[in-house]
Structure formats: structure tokens, C-alpha cells
Amino acid sequence: MKEYTMTSPSQATPTLVTTGANANDQLLYFTSSSLSGSDDCLVFISDRSGHPNLYLKRLPDGEEVQLSANTEGTLKSYVYFNGNPRRGFGKASVSFDAAGRKLYYLQGDDIVCCDLQGNRRVLGRIPADQVTAFTHVSTDGQRLCIPTTDARALEAESFVNDAPNYSVGDGEKKNEVIADKPDYDIDARVQAENLNSYLNVYDTESGGLLKRERVSRAWITHVQFSPVDADVILYNHEWPGDCGIRRMWIWNGREHIRLRQEGDGRSRADWTCHEMWEADGSHIIYHGKYANGLAYVGRVDPQGHAPVEIALPAAYHRYGHFTAGNRHGNWLVSDGYYHPEGAPENENWGGEWICLQQVDWARRQIEWRPLCQHRSIWDCQDSHPHPIFNHADGAVFFTSNASGRRAVYRVAVPD
Known part of the structure; x- marks a missing residue:
């Protein structure tokens, strides 16, 4: 097992948080916090039992406790396409x-x-x-949204590996074969066979189904309640052919609102993804790539009005994710895109840096502040760093497999 030094111009030093020997640990998906509201507990997924399970780490004393009791592998769902149908832990x-x-x-x-x-x-x-995808619980803890899709959408007999070669240090190459996704266009099947998705909203106390909204000819994989109004749900259409205009939607209980339209430099041929709320619910952050190849970061309000998009430098093309801060709406954190001036290109698909971005949306300007290298090898969904702020915005937590196994790290945010 190789150990890598994560360096940073700001001299921030990441700290190893999880300690599963010979195990793989990872944060929850980044649309959910992995930290308790008081930042004293971290919850994470680990395979240290031989199967994926939920674990708790009490940060003050370091105690780690297994919370779930799964012994049936990984449940088949979005991202985990070759998991077990109707059996196992839903990662x-x-x-x-x-x-x-x-x-x-x-x-x-x-x-x-x-x-x-x-x-x-x-x-x-x-x-x-039905098959499922990423879920979300409302800020008040009273509602749980689970997106489901007609199971036919993910009925595959064979899978394809779309992972490239990865550099893992010292010139060595790691070329894993990953049965990552079905060997057909899932959205095309959904459209051709008139398959549906459903926004299922449950009462978290009684388990009762409060709402079930059918969305025709859609494959929904990401849902998020507004942080200030649990009647408003942000959702997506996954991998659509016209991703520039069909990716992002709002359902407010009365109507479905498309959040990105063509015009003013925006095209249906653009790629748009990873929409998420700002903490005050006033805007949605998203990112993607224009048809001309330039990456961008955008923001729009919940009515689809006043979109602002900022194109990134041409060198900033190494895919990543953006997550909004909890207390300061103009701060983001990312695990990709950043390319230090003068640095040579490498063969990694994803970027190697955890960076803060202070965004001036009115002036369309971004100040990038690199914190540290994460050096994660993006060989599967689980090794995406998916950085998140803690609730105090005083630290960033992220996943990395730079050492040869996945683990959770923490890096301080400078004052």
C-alpha cells in the first residue's frame, strides 16, 4: 500500500479521519451532510465487515461504531447498476x-x-x-424523498466499463475493469418505452406515504428538498440526450419548473449536472460543460429566473463537484477543475485538488483557493472525493483512495 503526501500552497495538512485497516471508507453522497448538526459525529460507509454498512465516528474521542447490519452486499440502484436486485444495502x-x-x-x-x-x-x-437512487431528508427531519423509476429502466444483461486508465503515482498505471453501467442508453429506453419515475415523499415518523408524483418519461436519480420549504423539491433527469435543458427541475407541489433554457449562450447540447441548493434556499448551484468544451459553474433561482453562468479557464477541464457552504452563500468547495499555472497535464480524469471558491456572481468572477491535493483515483463512484463543509464551515471533509484504499480526510479552512 502506497502512501502519498498531499501538498498545498497554503500549507494545509489533511488529517486522516477514518481508520478501517484494509477497508474502504467513504462519505455519504454529497447532497447529504455526513456530519451531525453539532459537528461532533461523522457517519460514513465502510466495507470493513465484508459488506457495505453504515458506521459512526465520534470525533471528540475517535470511537467508531457499526450502525447497520447488512450481510447481503450492495443493492442494485442508480450508480450501483450491477448490485443485487431487491437485496443488500443501498449505498x-x-x-x-x-x-x-x-x-x-x-x-x-x-x-x-x-x-x-x-x-x-x-x-x-x-x-x-421500482428501482431507486439518491434520497433526501428535509431540513426539519419530517419528510423523506425517495425517487424511484420503473425497474425496466435498469434491466441489463451486460455492462460496459467507461473508466479510463488512471495514474497512481511513479508512472504506474491501474486499469481496473469495472462493470459500471448498462450497455445501452438508459434515457433512450425510458423515452422509447414510456417509462416513469416517481417522487415519493414519506413521513419519517409514521412511514406513511404523503405524496407520490409521477413524472412521465423520466429517469430521476437526484432529489433535494429546499432547505427552507419542504414542499419544494429539486430533481433531475439523468443522462438525457438534451442535458443542457432537461437536467434540472423544481416540483413545488403544483407544477414542474424547468430551470435551464436555451439562449444567452446556453444550448441543449451543453452538459449540465450536480445541481444543489444554497443554504438559504434562494438559489441552486450547478456546473457542467458548454458545447464548445469550456467548463462552467452556474446559479439560478427556484423559478428558473436570472441564471448566471461563469465559464472556467480552458485548462480547468478536469471534472469535479461543487458543494455550497452552510453559512456563507458565496463560498463553494470543489474536488476538480483547478489546474495550477504551469503544471503539466496528467492522465487523471478528475482533478487532484480540494479548492475553495469565493464567487462574485454579479461580476462573474471566481477566486480559487487551493487547500490540498486529494490525489484520489477516480476509478469508480465510491472514490469520488465529494467534499463537504462541516456545519461551522471551518473544515472540509472528503474521500480519497490515494493510499490504495478509500478513507475519509479532513482539512482545515483558513480564517
């Missing part, structure tokens, strides 16, 4: 009610609520003819 299904200190996840068809003492109860079940 894409975990949402954390940080203030209420409760976790929600899928174990097979069961919707499970788990507290930080490991007490679990089943709230309900997913329909047998």
Missing part, C-alpha cells in the same frame, strides 16, 4: 437528518430509520417493480 440511499441525528437508508426493499445508537426500525417498503 446510494443514505440520507442524514443532521439535526435530528437520524439516518435513513434502504435495506433491500425496506426503508430503514436508524439513530446514532444503532437502533433501527422499518418505516415501509419500496414497490417491488
